[in-house]
Amino acid sequence: MGSSVQSEPPGTGWYTAARVLLICSAAGFAVLWAVLWLPVLLTGGQGSPLLYPVVFLLATGPWAGGWVTLVLAGRAWKVGVGRHSGMVAALSAVLLALGPVLLWFGPVIA
Numbered sequence: 001m002g003s004s005v006q007s008e009p010p011g012t013g014w015y016t017a018a019r020v021l022l023i024c025s026a027a028g029f030a031v032l033w034a035v036l037w038l039p040v041l042l043t044g045g046q047g048s049p050l051l052y053p054v055v056f057l058l059a060t061g062p063w064a065g066g067w068v069t070l071v072l073a074g075r076a077w078k079v080g081v082g083r084h085s086g087m088v089a090a091l092s093a094v095l096l097a098l099g100p101v102l103l104w105f106g107p108v109i110a
Helices: 012-043 051-058 060-079 085-105
Strands: none
Touching (some): 012 060, 012 085, 051 060, 060 085
């Protein structure tokens, strides 16, 4: 009797985990950006100075998730798993570069 269980190629878990972490990190940065800057956009005033340290402390989670995403996507790309492993790694690098910058400077309003 043959087994109907098909094994996945090695590295598929890395690619899947990288995609999930990328989505979670991007969502985390988006939520933190909204908490910090949406009141400024809606009221036209200044943000609360008390929120800055809390938001930047909480941003270490999505930022660390971005680094883990970059490593996992790089490993999956090296093994040759996942068609879009390179794109996941590139998006993670963009998130790592732009996430803290967008949190720090907020919306650029002329």
